[in-house]
Amino acid sequence: MKKITLTLVALFVFLCHVNAQHSESKSLEKEKAETYLLKQGEITFTFQIENDNDLERLTRNMSLIHYDPSTKTVKAWANEAQFRSFENTNIPYSVPKSQNEVNEADIYDVRPLASRSAASTLTFPLSSYPTYAEYAQQMQDFEDDYPALVQKISIGTTGQGDKELLFVKISDNVSTDEKEPKLMFTSSMHGDEIAGYPMMLTLIDYILTVYSNTGHPDHNRVKNLVENTELWINPSANPDGTYHNSANNTSVVNARRGNGNNVDLNRNYPDNVAGPHDDGNAYQTETIAFMNFAEAHNFVISANFHGGTELVNYPFDNAYVSQYEHPDGDWFEHVGVEYATHAQTDANSGNSSSPTYNNKASYMTDDDDSNVFPSPGVTHGAEWYRVYGGRQDYMNFYHHCREITIELSDQKILQESLLDDYWYYNRDALLDYLTQGTYGFRGDVLDANTNNPIEGVKVTVVGHDNYGSEVYTDTHGDYYRPIKAGTYNLLFEAPCYQSVTVSGQTITDGSTVVLSDILLTPLTPGVPTGLNASGISTNSATLNWTATGSSYDLRYREVGNATWIDVLDLSTNSYNLTGLSLDTEYEFEVRSTCGTSSSAYSSAVTFTTQSVTYCAAQGNDFSDEFISRVQLNSIDNDSGAQGYSDFTNISTTLITGESYTITVTPEWTGSTYSEGYRVWIDYNKDGIFTTAERIMNLTPSTNNPVSSTFTIPSGTVMGSTRMRVAMQYNTRPAACGSFNYGEVEDYTINLFDGLLYSGNVWTPNAPTDLTGSKNVLVEDGTYNVNNSDVSMNNLTVKSGSIINVNKNSNVHVAGNITNYGELILNSDSNEFSSLIVDGSVSGDVKYNRHVTSNAGGNDIIAPPVSGESFTSFISNNTNILSNSGQTVYLFGPFEKPTNDYQLYSNVESATLDAAKGYRAASTDDGTFTFSGGVTTGSLTVPIIKTGVEFAKWNLIGNPYTSYIKLEDFLTANLNNLDAQSVAIYGYDANDSDGSVWTILNMAYSDNNPNTLIAPGQGFFVSSKNGGSNVSFTPSMRTTGTSDDFIQGRNSNLAHFILSMTSTDKVSNTHIYFKDNATLGLDIGYDAELFGETPSLYSIYSELTEAGQDLNMAIQSIGFDDVNGSTSIPIGINLLQGKQVSIGLQTTDLVYNVYLEDVVANTSTLLNTSNYNLTADTDVLGTGRFYLRFENETLSVAASNLDNILIYNNSELKEITIKGQLTEDTRFVLYDIQGREIIRKDLDTHHMINTINVSDYSKGIYLVQLESKSQTVSKKLIIR
Incomplete structure (x- = not known):
């Protein structure tokens, strides 16, 4: 007994000791966690899980870094909010010092911080971590030292705002967007994984140095890349994280994974599995910058450099191979193994290389995918651990770019003394990976009729591509498709073109196959078929049809109504109609559009909105009392004796949040009786009158009349619904059923959330520039927008209502416009009203557009709204200048290729289209009324160079119902116009100021940054050889008060x-x-x-x-x-x-x-x-x-000869001497050795002298002009 007692005591003491040790250990880890969170705002920690399935839940709440399935150990990163959430799981954890702090003396063992100057000049290979100032200067130095090869480009600032996200672009014609594959490297989006940061700088220097040295043994490989690709390299994708807690952005000692907001950027991208914002954070400044950059550049391959292990990781990170895998998984495995093998080889060749470096036998041999793909140094992402919101999957799925992630070093922040070693481990592997971007299928896709390149053609490997693996043609119609060796069929397809399949194309690894030009034949837009309506409710329906064009015009109406409601320029073959009336039959039609051509409208398809069935209710005996009058807002209805009256044809509009009073007047035919009252509004439109929907609930009385005040609650379903008014003798009535004495009446209530204009009064207030979140309903009357800017969310104009926007006013609609009435915009010679709509517009809009200040004079205009037939236009505008019989009008486009103005006749069948310019003349100093659809989206206008005179000039115009910014238009189209005339050429109606043309280019817009192009303003632009497309985008739109190109104002110009x-x-x-x-x-x-x-x-x-x-x-x-x-x-x-x-x-x-x-x-x-x-x-x-x-x-x-121009015309093979020679002058040409080649006296009677040099080889020559008073010399290159 005693022995047992002693044993139990000993066991109890032992357990207490163990528990105390555990508590002490737990407390110590907690203390370390709090220390690192306070210092860095983040923490890296480890813990164990019981089940592999727990990873899915955990990866949504923090960033997993590594998982060892054999021990079920997880290494994770979390910011403070994420760690607090993890603590709630009560899972024990450890906080390794090695993962959370570095020692400055250990890291900076080559160039200690204390010994550095403010901004040192970097030397290569880079064996130290630069300060941010050194980094930024070096990126600029690359451009300054190699201006023909390098452009430094900032894609934006970081979240903290004091640093930039910098790329260098390297190409032999760096200022030109060439027909070449675009390749990208970017490093250190995790701010503390920075082995790639100095490595990328060294790579840039290496490429530029080797390319410039034709004797270098690596010159040919680098030359191939520089001359046949565009290289884009970003050494530091998260400088806020890298220089965290460094007052002057000089030290990486406190570098952290997250950005300035401590968000993991590699969990912050849209995800094709988890959707947007899976990490719970808004897209960060850096994320947005990179997404915009990726959207603007059609990258073929990319690599994203990280640290913490040493391997090549390829997609997908968000799906196991058992779920689905990238169709090019074999290609990724191939290039991954190539990279890892090359790096492994070079990491063990340091002793025999020149210069020598330290070997690392285990380099790039990690394999963390549980041997799903047993290749040392290569892993399939999700088999390692699953990641949502990563950039690798984003680039592959959404941008069709083959991006891999390369983990460069076990240590996230290497010692400086190791940087050179790691550069030599990776140098050749980096260049070979870039070279992979030059392999595969490639070619051009052209329009079969014009031979112009087609951008955005989808190139699909038939039976192979999926999950974003297809590619699309770039701006020059060029495409690049890396792929593993095999034989494939390629499908080329684009909206409005006949697709083409090229079969049996064979390719081997490491080779390039250039396919013959793919010629796509334009299609005449086909009439859409398969029209149907689905998801029909009481007030909405989803309309669908087959895809036959690049865009679509939809029109719908109530059956029996003569007027269609238009929804124009839809980019998809589906549209959700809202704001419909219940229990109403509608019909809709669709046409497709390809460029400027449209099909006929389809046959109409009808559908009927659902009706709500309400219960019956009535008074059986109304001989003694009945409801004689109901008053609510605009309802004021007198009626006679009925047991039930259906007054649903009588309606009023009530606004959410507003208070109203309903008044019911009883009438007795004889004695006065006590009556009870109830009134309901079916707020949720479910056909049931509930207690919560009662707006009057009065006990019986003989009061006459009776009233009740109520407020429309939030959460009310908008649209038309039922109001029931009931009166019953001596008790309060029920909503349904019959009763002995009294009456029931039903009315229609239109529920609305926003600002209401009715009876020439606004409720609760008129729109202003601060009401952008409010919906607006103009129910009746005329609303004049005068001398103001107003903003709103959605705008509805009821039939019979008018909105009249004065010339000095602007309307901004953030949502959609539904116009059953009239919406009219006005202008004069100096001011133009603007309408900016971010959503869609149903129904036509009118624009009274000023034409010219001189009666009978010409003007150049462009319809601010589109789709109106010319015959309709002339019937609405009797002031268009015409012949006496009104059969020919001074109105028409500038036709190509005749390059002359066309005159429209009175039977012209054309419609007036957006962005197309027209010459016009009026009989007065007035306006033309344009009626049609509003352009709200982007618009691409083809321009061509053809004909003899005025070959490159095309007449276009502002397609929007608002001003556009000159600077934005020119910037967007800088590469689309003829280089010698990147400007807009506006006609100003008279030449009293020196010309009938007002010419505005970037020089003008730089000095006048708020220069605007008025709504409906036409202008000429010039096409480059081969034609191009001019782009108008919604972001160009703005408001203003300036006039058009008709001059008369002053500007302060530099x-x-x-x-x-x-x-x-x-x-x-x-x-x-x-x-x-x-x-x-x-x-x-x-x-x-x-x-x-x-x-x-x-x-x-x-x-x-x-x-x-x-x-x-x-x-x-x-x-x-x-x-x-x-x-x-x-x-x-x-x-x-x-x-x-x-x-x-x-x-x-x-x-x-x-x-x-x-x-x-x-x-x-x-x-x-x-x-x-x-x-x-x-x-x-x-x-x-x-x-x-x-x-x-x-x-x-x-002196005279200083003014003489001397230049070489390489096309004509001659040297030109241009200018007035005032005395006898001799031309002498010397070669580079100083030998005289030509001697000739020039003709002083001619302004231009030419010397034929077609017989001389290309090279550098010296030209000397000699007169009695002067000698001048100039070097020329004869090509």
Whole structure:
């Protein structure tokens, strides 16, 4: 007994000791966790689970880093909120010091922080972690040192705002979007996994250095990449995390996984399995920047560099292979093994390499996918552990880019002394992976009729592709499809084109197969079929049809109604109709659209909305009492004696949150009796009158009348519903059934949540610029929007109602417009109202658009609404200028390829379409009324270069019912227009100011950043060779109060106007000054004259370098060129005997501007006086007049030969000498060895001399011009 007692005591003491140890250990881990959370805002910890299935729940609440199924041990990362949630599970955990802190002395063992200067110059290979300032400067240095190969591009700032997300783009024609595969590397989206950060910088330096060294043994491999691909490299995707808790962004010691908000960026992307925001966080600033970047670039392959283990991981991260796998899994396994094997080999070759480096036998041999794919160093994502919201799956599924994740190092933050080793382990593997992006099928897809490239063609490997593995053609119609060796059939398909299948295409690993051009034949839009309505409720229905076009127009109406309601420009073959009336039969039709062509509308399909059946109720005897009057809002109904009255044709609209009073008046035929009253509104429209829906509940009385006040509750179902009014003798009535004495009446209530206009009164208040979240209903009357900006969510205009938007007002609708009445926008010569709709518009809108300030004068316009037939248009606008019989109208488009204005007749069948420009003339200083659909989405307008005269000019216009920003339009279309005339050319109706054309380019918009293009404004743009597409996007839309191109206003411009004035004419040319502008063609900042050829009375300029014979209306030069030595050739066309004065019309320059006449040998300071010229003979072209700029007055005019232009015309194989020679001049050409090749006297009577050099090989030559007074020399490259 005693022995047993002693044993139990000993056991109790032991258990107490063990429990105390466990509690002490638990307390210690808790203390460490709190320390790291306080310091870093995040923690890495380990714990064990009982069941593998627990991983699914855990990965939704934190970021799993590693899972060992043999021990069921999980390594996880969490921010503070996620860790607090984990603590609630009461799972024991450990907090390893090695995973949560680093020692500065250990990390910075090459270049200690204390010994660094503020911003040191980096050396390569990079064996230290740069400060952020060093990193940013180095990225700039790459561009500065290799301007022909590198562009530094910022895709946005970080969340903290003091750092940028930087890429370098590397290509041999870096400023051009070439027909090449785009390849991407990006590192360290986890801010503490930074082995790839210095490695990417070293890789950039290596590529540029080796490409520039033709003798380097790796030159050919690098040359292939630089000259045949676009390389995009981002060394630091999360600099806020990398430089966390570093006051000056200098140290990585406190680097953390999360961004500035401590969100794991690699769980923050849309996920095709878990959906958006699976991590519970808004998309972070960095995430949005990368998503926008991926959307704008059609990447072929990509790699995302991390740390914490050493392996190559490939998709999918969110699905086990037992669920589904990427169709190109064999390709991923192949390139993954290639990368890992190459890295393994190089990690064991350090002793025999030059330079030598340390070996690591185990490098890139981790295999964490439970041997599902037994390849050392390669793992299938989800078999390792499952991740939702990762970037790898996002890029593969949503952007069809083959992205892998490469884990570079076991240590997340390597010691600096190891950085060189890891660079050499990975260098060749990195380059070989990029080279994989050049393999596979590739080719071009073209329009069979125009031979123009087609962007966005879906290229599918038949029977193979799934889960986003298909690819799409890029901007040049080019496609790139990496794939494992095999024989495949490829399907090419695009909306509005006949699909093409190419069969039996064989490819081997590591090879490129260029397919013949795929020619897709455009289809005539087919009439949609398969129309049906589903999900029909009392007030909505979903309409569907077969896909036959790129977009669709839908129209619907109540059966029997003569007016269709239009829903235009739908991008999908399904649409959800709302706001329908219950128990009503509707019909709808659909047509498809391809480009500017539309099919006929389909046959109509009908459907009927559901009805709600209400219970019957009535008074059986109404001889003594009945309801004689009901009053509620706009309902005021007198009635006679009935047991039941159906007044559902009488309605009123009530607003959520508003209070109303209902009044019921009884009438007795004889004695007065005590009556009880109840009134219900079926708020949830379920056909049942419940206690909660009673708005009057009065005990019996002889009061006359009786009233009750109520408030429409939130959560009410919007739309039409039933109100029941009941009166019963001596008791309160029930909602259903019959009773002996009294009456029941039913009415219709329209429930609405928002702002109501009825009876010329707003309830509860009128819309303002602050009511953007409110729905608006105009029930009756005319609502005038005058001198105000109003915002709203959804807008409904009832039949018979009018909204009239004054010229000085703007309406912004964040949701949709349903217009059964009239919505009218107005303008005059100076102001234009705007309507901006972010959703859709049902029903036509009218725009009274001002045309010209001169009766009978021409104007260029574009319909602000679209779809109206011309015959309807002329019937609504009697002020269109026409012949006496009104059979031909001065109205029509600028037709291609005849390149002339068309005149429409009175039987013209065309419709007036959005973004298409028209010449028009009116008989008065008034407006044209346009009626049609509102363009709310993006619009692409094809432009072409064809014909002889005006070949490149296309007449288009603003398609929106609002202003658009000039800067946004030009920026979006910078690469879509002819490089010599990236501008808009607007017609201003008279030439009193020097030209009938107002030319606005990027130089103008930079100096006038709020320049707007009015609604319905037409303008010319120029097409580049082969044609292009001009884009209009909703983001360009804005509001304003400016006029169109009809001039008469003043602007403060950072430029000057050189004006040539005679007694009856003025001609101007514009010179801008801008940082970084050149003396050659600056795309977007220089613009040719309209039609390219100057008139016989004109002044213009010519580019000084690399763009001769371009007659410029606008020229931009750099401030650095205001140096006294720069000459701007000025062209003047003037007939003999004409007298003109040349001067500065406006200027804000601090420089002196001189006009030099080399024939008269004069130099005139235009700041103080004009230059007067009488033409002794016809003056035509350039070569006589030049502009110079000086800080001080010139004392001596520049010598004649300094103004002579010398340039090589590689197409004609000749050297051109252009300018007025005032004395005998000799041309001498020397080769690079100094040997004289040509000697020839020039003709001083001609402005242009040419020397044939077709017999000479390409190379560098020296040209020398010799006169009696001067000798000038210039180097030329003959190609």
